[in-house]
Amino acid sequence: MDISSINPVLLIASLMVAATPILLAAIGELVVEKAGVLNLGVEGMMITGAIAGFAAAVETGSPFVGFVAAAAGGAALSMLFVLLTQFALANHVASGLALTLFGLGLSALIGQSYGGVKPPPIGKLDLGPLSDLPVIGPILFSQDLVVYLGIALVAAVWALLKFTRAGLVLRAVGESHDAAHALGYKVVRIRILAILFGGACAGLGGAYISLVRVPQWTDGMTAGVGWIALALVVFASWRPWRVLLGAYLFGGITVLQLNLQAAGVAIPVEYLAMSPYIITIVVLVILSADKNKAPASLGRIFHASQ
Amino acid sequence: MKLTKLLAGVAIGLGLATAGMAQDKPKIGFIYVGPVNDGGWSQHHHEAAMAMKEHFGDAVEVVERENVPEGADAERAITDMALKGADLIFTTSFGFMDPTINVAKKFPKVKFEHATGYKTADNVGVYSARFYEGRAVTGFLAGKMTKTNKIGYIGSFPIPEVIRGINSTFIHAKKANPDVELSVVWVNTWFDPAKEADATQALIDQGVDVVLAHTDSTAPLAVLEKSGGYGFGQAADMAEFGPKPRLSSIIDEWAPYYIARTQAVIDGTWASDNTWDGIAAGMVGIGEISSEVPAEIKAEAEALKASIESGEYHPFTGPLNKQDGSTWLAEGEVADDGTLAGMNFYVEGVKGDIPQ
Structure with a gap:
């Protein structure tokens, strides 16, 4: 047993990488649910983003194009969800599950010729002397850009929901779509925009796995991250900063338990393996003791005639 | 009336004929734990299965199922394959061991081969590499x-x-x-x-x-x-x-083993075995x-x-x-x-x- 061999700086730097896909997908889903839509298709949109981003990055040689394509791919798949739930008025839960199954199959089909291909490497932020600073250099100033994008998105979503009129309207639609409709807000249009944003975020999260974290394409490589992101939104009681906390906690303990194993710490592996789930749930449940409720119209179908 | 009876008769006749033909041609099933393009374990079993298929050409029919989780769901997938008329089923992950044994009890005429396990039965053989x-x-x-x-x-x-x-x-x-x-x-x-x-x-x-x-x-x-x-x-x-x-x-070189075992089914000489070969045998x-x-x-x-x-x-x-x-x-x-x-x-x- 030798805990001293775990370098906390490297640990924090790699937990930020491990947490980013969950964070991106969860912050997108938070906006969707705040608008009163329950999209269970996060996993499907993530894997579609993963292959769309991978394919675009390989074909063009540019990771940036890859991430743009990933966001577009995730959003395009979420359009299907829009058609089903906002126009055909289908059940949100069933449509979301279908979206996940469809996304997994579609990505496997597109990805057939991309097995064993290497994506172009993504550059890390290099701030010269800042990146060379001890301790905070590797943590704060030498990650790749997507890690910062994730944090920036959380801040932006928080500010939008808390301080802006647009955020107020979005929340109104999520709390009572009938009242929002009576006030003259375009419920369907606002929800479509929220769903597309959620799809784009999930796509980015997926591409982060296929372009940065693993760098390769394999069928089903998101392996359930989308479901964890979905659960995280609920446990974070629909609050952006708690989503960030939850994602880092989950990513952090996942990485920490692997490091503890590698360092040979004498805690049974079974406890280590379950620890990310348990600790994340316990912390977020304690935090959400202040009776934060789900958006009142979450998952309900809206039609202007009713 | 007569025409419909005639058509029905022809249909039944055709159905029996195709069923008869299907029985002549051995159907070999493969169950994989991961996707067939994982770049490793499952893909290699899949490629060996394809090599076996190429070896026999039209003489055998190969059916595959990928991404089968280990545990209870595997039992459903194996049962499904047995019901659809597979004669020999290769279950290619350690966690398929108990499901394979359970399904094999229900289908005594179907033959099973489980990779990397240790439980055998009259119609279940095991194979692994050293x-x-x-x-x-x-x-x-x-x-x-x-x-x-x-x-x-x-x-x-x-x-x-x-x-x-x-x-x-x-x-x-x-x-x-x-x-x-x-x-x-x-x-x-x-x-x-x-x-x-x-x-x-x-x-x-x-x-x-x-x-x-x-x-x-x-x-x-x-x-x-x-x-x-x-x-x-x-x-x-x-x-x-x-x-x-x-x-x-x-x-892992599975193809020679798959060819040999499929040949045994065609010849009617298949018997439960416990194969564990290494570098010397080329596995x-x-x-x-x-x-x-x-x-x-x-x-x-x-x-x-x-x-x-x-x-x-x-x-x-x-x-x-x-x-x-x-x-x-x-x-x-x-x-x-x-x-x-x-x-x-x-x-x-x-x-x-x-x-x-």
Whole structure:
């Protein structure tokens, strides 16, 4: 047993990488649910983003194009969800599950010729002397850009929901779509925009796995991250900063338990393996003791005639 | 009326005829735990199945099912395949063992072959490869090539096959380099690229510079390529990662076995068996050793391989102690297959406990 061999700086730097896909997908889903839509298709949109981003990055040689394509791919798949739930008025839960199954199959089909291909490497932020600073250099100033994008998105979503009129309207639609409709807000249009944003975020999260974290394409490589992101939104009681906390906690303990194993710490592996789930749930449940409720119209179908 | 009766008669006749034809042509089923393009374990079984199909041409029909989870759901998938008329079903992951035995009881006429397990029945045979022979060679290379004297092993599940791999790796790494230390990380999955990548990164962060994976995807090699360090191809050659980080590989050669067993079904001579072959029989192959490895080390590794192949050397030859220091094998004594098949202990020098 030798805990001293775990370098906390490297640990924090790699937990930020491990947490980013969950964070991106969860912050997108938070906006969707705040608008009163329950999209269970996060996993499907993530894997579609993963292959769309991978394919675009390989074909063009540019990771940036890859991430743009990933966001577009995730959003395009979420359009299907829009058609089903906002126009055909289908059940949100069933449509979301279908979206996940469809996304997994579609990505496997597109990805057939991309097995064993290497994506172009993504550059890390290099701030010269800042990146060379001890301790905070590797943590704060030498990650790749997507890690910062994730944090920036959380801040932006928080500010939008808390301080802006647009955020107020979005929340109104999520709390009572009938009242929002009576006030003259375009419920369907606002929800479509929220769903597309959620799809784009999930796509980015997926591409982060296929372009940065693993760098390769394999069928089903998101392996359930989308479901964890979905659960995280609920446990974070629909609050952006708690989503960030939850994602880092989950990513952090996942990485920490692997490091503890590698360092040979004498805690049974079974406890280590379950620890990310348990600790994340316990912390977020304690935090959400202040009776934060789900958006009142979450998952309900809206039609202007009713 | 007459016309409809006639048509119905023709339809039934045709149905019987096609059913009869279907029975003439053996239907061979394969169940995989991962996707057939995982780049490793499942893909290699799939390619062997395709090689078998090519060998027989139109004489057999091959049906496959990928991404089948281990556990109760596997039973449903195997039952489904048996119901659809498969004559011989290969279940290609350790966790399919009990489901295979359960389904086999219900379908006494269907024949089953389970990979890497140990439970047999009249209509269930088992087959596996002596991967530990390959692990001896890769472990030796790992011991020679590490600069930090720390090597890492990514374990999937604590089953005898993986324990044998860890022990064989450690014994031969230690022979190559007495100062070597082995860190084992369990990921509790055969296939989860992101988790395999995280585990590899965790090992690298701890100063490990050679990682041996016992999982199915190529993610560990992808991370090693990015972060520096060496690794090995597992189940498939994974030559696309050479010459660095991939130093060599353990390749599973299932195709000859699949061809032989399918032939046995066609001939009606199939009987339950327990096949466990290694380098000598060609079931375990060692991939080309990379140009990163200095010539004299490469020669030593090849000599080790040759001595295992000729039967002159067994990777588990005494003196060997168990982890607690008690004697396992005396000087010159060779492990018997029974102990190896159920191996549930580490050899002396491996750190940590085996999860129960």
